[in-house]
Amino acid sequence: MWLVEQVVSRRIILHVDMNSFYASVEMAYDPSLKGKPLAIAGNVEERKGIIVTCSYEARAKGVTATMPLWQARRLCPDLIIRKPNFERYRTASQAMFELLREYTHLVEPVSIDEGYIDLSNFEGSRPLEIAELIQERLVDELLLPCSIGVAPNKFLAKMASNMKKPLGITILRKRDMPKTLWPLPVHEMHGVGGKTAEKLHTIGVHTIYDLAHANEVQVKKLLGVNGERLIQKANGIDNREVNPNAIYDFKSIGNSKTLAKNTTKENEIREVLKKLSHSVSVRLKRKEVLATKLLVTIRYGNLKTITRSKKLNNPIGEEKDLFHEATELFFSHWNDEPIRLLGITGQDLVEKDDAVKQLDLFSYEQDAKDEPILSIIDQINQKYGEQLLKKGIKVKGKETPTPGTSFSKDFFT
Structure with a gap:
């Protein structure tokens, strides 16, 4: 690459935030959708469907994330609805991060559609020029728009990227805070x-x-x-480093309980799992993290111990979610022999602020009914996991893209 690495004390952090990511990916697969009011929603055929995210054209008509589908259609009669295609979005995300890594290995994915880049050790071009080039390439090669924040730390870069959408680039320095952020x-x-x-x-x-x-x-x-x-x-102070390996950290929080006597009674087992779910949930909340993987430990009366784990679709931390997943995992692997000990461990933890739900339709709509976390979902969706890239993203064999789109021709997996 034409950038020259050097050792410097200054910090130059970019936060790349894709604009209306799911909708933008759908437009890239089907160019006929470009410029039209588009929404990604669950239960498209039913009135109770919920808007997951929408294009800026739809937002201009008053459509927002978490809005019931019937209300969105009332505000925008010509609204085009598409069901989420998460395999498609993951493929686009992989292509996006591969492009970013052409500039430096110091790329930290935060979610499927955003990440940090540390350009502190490069010279040869001003940060603004690099940001402009990245933005141009994402549009030209992947057909995906983004906003970029340029700052001396991750917090300011994150705040900056949110200031101009879509297709904005904002530089935010500490000296800008009194005028730009503090009010x-x-x-x-x-x-x-x-x-x-x-x-x-x-x-x-x-x-x-x-x-x-x-x-x-x-x-x-x-x-x-x-x-x-x-x-x-x-006050503009944030010393966190851009860590490319952050998403691979294997941190965990767990609890186990040895039963007073061996049991095969389901009601007793469920009660223990419920208490363990509560204690793990409390510890997760105390550390402000969520689990993306759950492990259940089972020790039988003969002291034989097994562990079974499950990768979760969505980061969880609430007692009811932990209990649901742990119960399902336990009863799918229990051999009906007497139980001596049970344990629940949340693994692959992510910071709560950075956790982004890869929403399936059912869990999204269930959560949308849960008022305490409705605002969190809204914030999440207002934003929205060696080759030169060409226009579009080549889909896997099982994918059936819209005929004639650039994605079906040139993108790679």
């Missing part, structure tokens, strides 16, 4: 959800400026250790 409502700060904002309001913190200048002891008492981190970020 914003505190709920617009990355890492501050609706409930956290409500708690901050109780101590008079309504803007990012208020948080940056808040009493640290008071905020920490209210929010725990996360309060201290939020104050630092509100």
Whole structure:
């Protein structure tokens, strides 16, 4: 590559955030959709369907993520609906990250449609020019638009990428914060959800400026250790490195319980699994992480021990979700022999702020009914896992793309 690596003390971080990713991928597969109001939704044939994400043309008509399908159609009668195709989106995501890695190996995927790039050790071109080139190539070669934030750390880069959509590039420095960030409502700060904002309001913190200048002891008492981190970020301080291996970290949180006596009673087993799910959930929440893999340990009365694990479709941390997955995993592998010990472990943990749900239709619509996390889903969906790339993404053999699209011709798997 034409960039020359060097050792420098400055930090130049890019946050690449794909614009309306699912809808953009569908447009890349079927160019006839380009420029039209498009929504990705579950239960397309039913009124109870929920909008997962939508194009900017649809947003201009008032359509938003988490909106019931019937309401979206009322606002936009000509709305085009497509069911999610997650295999297609994963393929596009892989192509996107491969393009980013042509510039540096310091690429950290955060979710299927966003990631950080560390360009601190390169010279030969200004960061803005590199960002422009990346943005142009993603559009020209993958037909996918993005917004990019350029900053001295990950937090500021993340905030910057959200300032101009679609196809925006924003440079955000610490000296820009008083004018650009501090006047914003505190709920617009990355890492501050609706409930956290409500708690901050109780101590008079309504803007990012208020948080940056808040009493640290008071905020920490209210929010725990996360309060201290939020104050630092509100002041533009974020020393986290771009870690290409972050998504491969194998961290875990688990608990086990030895039964007072061996049992084969299902109600007793379920009660133990429920208690273990509660304790694991509490620990996950304390560390502000979610599990993307679940492991169940079974020890029989003869002391034979087995473990069975399951990769989860969506990151989880709530007791009811852990209990559901653990129960299903246990009863699919139990041989009906007496049980002596049970254990539940959440593995492949991801930070709650960075966890993005790869939504299947059922879980999405169930969650949309759950008011406490509705705002989280909304935030997630407002954003939206050696060869030179050509236009489109070549689909796998089982894929049946729209005839005549660039994806069916040139993209690679």
